[in-house]
Amino acid sequence: MDMMGALLTQFAQMALVLGLAPLLTGLVRKVKARLQRRQGPPLLQPYRDLRRLFGKDVVMAENASWLFRGVPYVVFAITWVAASLIPTFATGLLFSWSGDLLVIIALFGGVRFAQALAGLDVGTSFGGIGASREVMIASLAEPAMVMIVFSVALIAGSTQLSTIAVFMQSDAVGLRVSLALALVALIIVAISENGRIPVDNPATHLELTMVHEAMVLEYSGRHLAMIDLAASLKLLAYASLIICLFLPFGLAGAASSPLDYAAGAGLWLVKLTGAGVLLSVSEMSIAKMRVFRVPNFLGAALMLALLGVLLLFVSRGM
Amino acid sequence: METVLIAILCLLLLGMIAAVTARMPIGRVLTYGGCLIVCLVILGTGLTSIAGPIQRLTLPLGLPGSGTHLRLDALASFFLVLTGLGGAGASLFAIGYGRHEEEPARVLPFYPVFLAGMNLVILADDAFTFLFAWELMSISSWALVMAQHREDGNAHAAFVYMLMAAFSGMTLLLAFGLLAGPSGNYAFDAIRAVSPSNGLASAALLLALIGTGAKAGLVPLHVWLPLAHPAAPSHVSALMSGVMTKIAIYGFVRIVFDLLPTPPWWFATIVLVLGGITAVLGVLHAMLERDMKRLLAFSTVENIGIVFVALGLALAFKANAFTTGVTLALTGAFFHALNHTVFKSLLFFGAGAVLNATGHRDLERLGGLIHRMPRTAVAVLVGCIAISALPPLNGFASEWLIFQAILLRPELPQWGPKLALPVDGALLALAAALAAACFVRAFGIAFLGRPRSPAAEQARETDIWSQAAMLIFAGLCLLGGILPGVVIDFLAPVLQALSGARIAPQVSDAWLTVAPITASRSSYNGLLVFLFISGSAVLTVAVIHRFASSGLRRAPPWDCGFPDPNPATQYTAASFDQPIRRVYGAVVFRTREKVDMPSPGDTRAASIAKTSHDTIWELAYAPIARLILAVATVLNLMQHLTIRRYLGFVFAALVILLVSLTLWQ
Known part of the structure; x- marks a missing residue:
């Protein structure tokens, strides 16, 4: 019974994140539209988009390989697994010990690896530009993320998300400089990882600065639906991570x-x-950056997080 | 023990036979087939003897009076596994690959000797045997680097390699000389028994670091590696990158962890700093490289850096008698060394297969090979994912362990390691992210997209032997990744011998979860992650194809409405790395881009010129080379004198010597 209950909770979590992910995307779009004094699409529009895309045939480039066909499923599967490892409503879920925070980051790294490869597969210039910029941004965001994990893990004495969450709930945390630095860095990283303004603009096409959208430009039909769903899941996962x-x-x-x-x-x-x-408010209040200003933005996150870790190493008992 | 010794003798014998049979068609199969069998025997011995007792053997060979001491302990067994595995894979690959060798007589005789040299280094238990085997390994690999001596740059590469190998041998000779002391007892047992004074031990440590670091490719002693490794035939490149660098690491571990007493913390700091710099600099070079094999060689530099960071961690912990940390860091180091042997060999095999199929090593002339070389593409893709440290493959498991070792954060009283630890963590993370970028680029440009040259368009899948070698190694990448606990347990006897402790047994954990310290602290289950991902992927595919659409149409690429059939409009390797070059290269390599854009109406062609500097070469090596050249130019004046003047010089030298001797006494 115990085992069954644990399994059920785990599956509930998996279903919950999957079901709610498009809603979060819809919410952000709606709030943004309202702030711009537009009516905006209905809250449930992402679900309708997904249903429409799922129903369509795939139009694939003539020279696309099997890799191009497989990547949407791999991207979705990895994102889903990563999102289900992050505690949303409860800690200590059944599968939570199969991967710690470093594993979750590496899983998102795997998603990016697959997507960048798919961007290069057809051999178009847009795919290349997206992939190339994506890995450049990731080369700064990932180390920053690892440093954030270091800060949190050193304070909590664990990289296991459940243990960290329990520790963070306790009184032992207190106010710490390192955590504040890590929070700022994490928000910057989360913005760039999800391709939100000011790093990338998820609502744009045919703009010279687009990153993620350029990478997935060749996808259509159910493949595009998988990738869109994975992107929503990732947004939800990062939001849950910050919350957790x-x-x-x-x-x-x-x-x-x-x-x-x-x-x-x-x-x-x-x-x-x-x-x-x-997120909607922040996206409303800042403008998109030039691509080559993004390294400064992310470099700041990396430095902040590194500073936080250095503080932890140098000062004991803080 | 005897088995390995006989195996080494067999290898030497094979080398001699190959010298005779190299030109015959049977020579290739005989040599590589023989090497394959012998390497499998060595692999088997290593696997079984790792948990066994220490075996010793003394042969009446070598220096008069001392004999040749051999020893097979857990550490040696583990590295025998590496040489056996790497050698077997390379030999299997070469059975097919060697067919394309133009001058087999320049490769076949030296290949078994190279293998023999590496295995002998591991067995050696006295300084003389060690150095003899070390030099045997260097010389035979030098001959293999020179095998294709007519190609541009290979002779230069071999020359630089020779210089650095000699330098490395010399520093090790000095290190052993210092350790053996005036009594000159070169047996390792004797060296272990004496405890050298602080100054002597420090000097020996630094010399050992330089000597083994030069062989492993530690920055700033790495300059030969990206020249020499790619110059050799691809299966030899695989051996040099995958195995020989590990022999250098073996030398370092043997001297620093086994022969010498616990090193002081400042030494750990040096290793940590050099390791971190090596990792990042190596991968940055690899990222900007367009020659496939040079890219892999630079990535070897990166991985050596990662291993040295882990070894530095172990040293820092050892200096503070923190045994848990030592075992964890050393496990990470050895695990990563093993992984690197597997995936780097695999990638070099892949590069060799591509080179044979297309005749090109230049990424800009490849493309679309996934359609024409499907099996090679799968194997290389697995290698690329593994080397990018992505779960659930093996590269991630070992880097995860190293990160866990950093996160232990024990009470380190010294400022050096205290600052170096977090910075190294950041550098490792940076290296991992850049490695992923680098291998997206390598695989994406070479195997994906459209062919960029006629040769790439007509490429054919490689032969069955090479395919077998690549697919087996790809399987090992997956196995090592989903069953890291098995490898960690396998390494336990080595750690027991080196640090007197071991990591808790992992295999008995439920579902084979890896939890090096405690499960609540950190745990990773590669098997489950793999099962989850494949499970949900299969489930998704099934659900979508059942309930949603399953139709598929082929059409020209969309490309925002402006597809161009010319393959030249694709992203190239150089365009792919441009953002990274701008962000990092501007600082590290002083790269500059000069764009010449004609004004409207002007009909001349636009152009872009890139410049970059190899900072380390220019700062450290170029001045030495210039100095030697200047001295040589001056001395050149003395080359065309008459015999009388030479005799005069001799006489003058004699007088000066005698006078100074008299004055000194």
Whole structure:
């Protein structure tokens, strides 16, 4: 029974993130539109888009290889696994020990690797430009992310997300400079990893500065749907990650009652909505950067996170 | 022990036979087939003897009075596994690949000797045997680098390699000389028994670091490696990158962890700093390289850096008697060395197969090979994912362990390691991210897209032997990645011998989860991650094809409405690395781009010129080369004198010597 319950919670989490991911994307779009005094698409529009795309045939370039066909599924599968490893409403889920925070980052790295390869597969200039810029951005974002993990892991004494979340809920945390630096860095990294303004603009095509959209330009039909769904999942995963690391209050424990789980899920939804609104507001208030200013932006994140880790190494007992 | 010795003798014998049979058609199969069998025997011995007792043997050979001491312990067994594995793979690959060799007589006789030399280094238990085998390894590999001596640059590469190999041998000779002391007892047992004074031990440590680092490709002693490794035939490149650099690491571990007493913390700091710089600089070079094999050689430099970071961690922990950290860091180092042997050999095999199929090593002339060389493409793709440290393959597992070792953050009282640890963490992360970028570029430009040259358009899949070697190694990448616990447990006897402790057994954990310290601290389960990913991917495919659309139409590429059939409009390797070149290269290599864009109406062609500088070569090596040239030019004046003047010089030298001797006494 115990095992069954644990399995059920784990599957509930997997279904929950998958089901809610397009909603978060829709929410961000809606709030953004309202802030621009537009009516905006309905909240459920992403679901309709997905259904429409799933129903369509795939039009694939003549010289596309098997890799091009496989990548959407791989991208979706890896993102889904990574998103289900991040605690959303409860810690200590059944599969949580199969990968720690470093594994989650590396899984997102794998997603990017696959997508960049797919961008190069057809041999068009747009695919190349997207892939090339994506890996440049990642080469700064990934080390920054690892440094953020270092800060958090050194304070919590673990890289295991569940353990960290439990620790962050406890009183032992206190106010720390390193954590503040890590939070700022994490927000910058999350923005760039999800291709949001000011690093990239998810709503644009045919713009010289596009990154992610250029990479997936050749995709259509169900393949495009998988990639869009994976992008929504990634946004949700990063939002959950920030929430789980820095606002973990209300997370249900390892073996809680269904009521606790429900409470945890409710709180998580509230926090997620807040994160979505904040993202929309920030996207509204800044302009997109030139590509070669992005390294400065991300370099700042890397330096902040590194500073946080150095502080932790140099000063004991803080 | 005897098995390995007989195997080494067999290899030497094979070398002699090859010298006779090299020109015959049977020579290739005989040599490589023989090497394959012998390497498998060595691999088997290494696998079985790692947990066994220490075996010793003394042969009445070598220096008079001391004899040749041989020893097979856990550390040696592990490295025998590496040589056996790498050698077997390279030999299997070469059975097919060697067919394309134009002058087999320049390769076949030296190949088994090279293998023999590497295995003998591992067995050696006295300084003389060690250095003899070390030089045997260097000389035979030098001959292999010179095998294709008519190609541009290969002679230069071999010359630089020879210089650096001699330099490395010399420093090791000095190190052993210092350790053996005035009594001159060169047996390792004797060296272990004496405890040298601080100054002596420090000097020996530094010399050992320089000597083995030069062989491994540690920055700034790496300059020969990207020249020499690609110059050799591809299966030899695989051996040099995949195995010989590990022999250098073996030398370092043997001297620093086994022969010498615990090194001081400042030495650990040096190793940490050099390792971190090596990792990042190596991968940056690789990222900007357009020659496929040179790219792989630079990536070897990167991986050597990663291993040295892990070894530096182990040294820092050892200096503070923090055994848990030592075992974790050393496990990471050895695991990564093993992984690098597997995936770098695989990638060099792939590069060799591409080179044979197209005649090109230049990325800008490849493209679209995934259609024409499907099996090679799969194997190389697996290698690229593994070397980019992405789960669930083996490269990630070892780097994960190294990160865990950094995160232990013990109470280190010294400022050196304290600062170096987090910075190295950042450098390792940077290297991993850049490695992923580098191999997206390498695979994407060579295997994806459209063919950039007629040769790439007409490429054919490689032969069955080469395919077998590549696919087996690709399988090993996956196995090592999803079953890291098995490898960690396998390494336990080595750590027991070196640090007196071991990591908790991993295989008994539920579902083969790896938890080096405790499960609540950190755990990784490659098997489950692999199963989750493949499970959800298969599930998704099934669901979508069942309930959603499954139709597929082929059409010309979309490319935002402006597709151009000319392959020259694709992204090239140089255009792919341009952002990285701008971001990092401007600082590290002082790269500059000069764009000449004619004004409207002007009909001359636009042009772009790139310049970059190899900072280390210009700062460290060019001045030495200039100095030697200047001295040689001056001394050149003395070359065309009469015999009387030469006699006069001799007489003058004699007088000066005698006078100074008299004055000194």
